[in-house]
Structure formats: structure tokens, C-alpha cells
Amino acid sequence: MKVSPHGYVLVLALSAAVSAGAQTGFPFQDETLHYTVNWPSGLSLGDAALMAHRQGARWDLEMNLDARIPGFPIADRFHSMAGADLCSDEFERSTSHGARKSTEKTTYDYKTGTARRATANGGGSTEFTIPPCARDALAFLYFARREMGQGRVAPAQQIFFGSVYSIRLEYTGAQTITAREQQAVTDRVLVTLRGPASSANFEIFFARDAARTPLLVRVPLSVGTFSLELAR
Numbered sequence: 001m002k003v004s005p006h007g008y009v010l011v012l013a014l015s016a017a018v019s020a021g022a023q024t025g026f027p028f029q030d031e032t033l034h035y036t037v038n039w040p041s042g043l044s045l046g047d048a049a050l051m052a053h054r055q056g057a058r059w060d061l062e063m064n065l066d067a068r069i070p071g072f073p074i075a076d077r078f079h080s081m082a083g084a085d086l087c088s089d090e091f092e093r094s095t096s097h098g099a100r101k102s103t104e105k106t107t108y109d110y111k112t113g114t115a116r117r118a119t120a121n122g123g124g125s126t127e128f129t130i131p132p133c134a135r136d137a138l139a140f141l142y143f144a145r146r147e148m149g150q151g152r153v154a155p156a157q158q159i160f161f162g163s164v165y166s167i168r169l170e171y172t173g174a175q176t177i178t179a180r181e182q183q184a185v186t187d188r189v190l191v192t193l194r195g196p197a198s199s200a201n202f203e204i205f206f207a208r209d210a211a212r213t214p215l216l217v218r219v220p221l222s223v224g225t226f227s228l229e230l231a232r
Contacts, residue, residue: 025211040224086143091136137161145212165195179215
């Protein structure tokens, strides 16, 4: 698919940015990022972590989210194994929202062009057709970071997160935010997500370092805008 024309603006912005110095973080080395999850008021709701570990020619990617809502605890675990090109090999998702719990695993077979999604505890399985390079939601996040590090905006495509979603990124320009109690010039990207039964729009603010570290994510909901802020 055609890359957003804002990608050319991003190239200019990157060329003007201060050199990041030593190349640290993904995709140059293993990485662990910790975030605070905040209420619209700014009070902490919980914690999240993103982890990327290289295993030979593949990437082992994880995301954990723990939120402390009174009477409704949330504990989500996501795990992706992806190749060097960040095409998914397998994706595991375990979610716990109050009393509702779910665990599933999707394996991708590029020889047959199909993927198999199996739900634990007798939930059954389904097979579906996949493109030559399929990406789950977690693998796509790291793919988008790598593309931005090379001066490109990831093209619109389908991602797999239980159901199939269409995702589109739009680079909207430089924006100064407060991150870890300091002012930081970031690149703001608007994300549009469309699925069979739901849709969402949210913002990601990427640092202008070589790893394109996500510093802040803002998710507008009916009760207000929730955020994930990089802690360390």
C-alpha cells in the first residue's frame, strides 16, 4: 500500500534532529521499557512494560499490563515471536478483566498461507488466510518503530489481534511534550484502528532517538483520555 506523504516530512524532521549518539534500544540491542498507566486526572492506574529480546534471527517480544481499578483488576499478557523482518511466527494473548479471563495462541504458517488461532480450555480453533508477511499488534508496533528510525511511516495494513484489524498511521509533525518531568521534542503519530466490531483513534509520541522510543500514548475514551507514560 502507498506510504503516507507525511513520511517525506518525517525524513526532513529526522535530518534536522540532534544526533542520538550511541545506538541503544530496539532494534540495535535488547530493550525493556516501563510505563505508568494514568487516569485522565493524572493519577496512576497501573503499570505496563514492553520487552524485546533477540533470539538468533528472531525477536521475542512481550507486553504486560496491570491496572488497578477498584473491583475490576486488569492483567494482560501478550507475547510475540517474529522473524528478522518482524513478520509474526506466533502470538499468545492472555487477558484477565475482572472475572472474565481468556487465553489464546495464534501460529502462522507461511508455507500454506494460513494461521491457526486456538483458544484455551476447550474454546476451539479457527483457521484463516494470511498475507506473505502477517503481523500481530505487538510485532507491528516494533515494525513501525523500525520504519520511523529509517525515515519512513509504516504503510497501512492489516494486523492480527484476535480479530483482523486495519491500521493506518499518520505523521502529524513535531510536538513538545513533558516526559519524565522534562520537555522533549517528539514526533506525533495519529493511529487509526478499524475492526469488525470496534474502532479507535489514539496518539503515540515517539522520541527522536535512534530507537524511536515511544514516550507517551494517549487513548481518548468516553470518560476521558487515558495515557501511558514512559517511566524509565
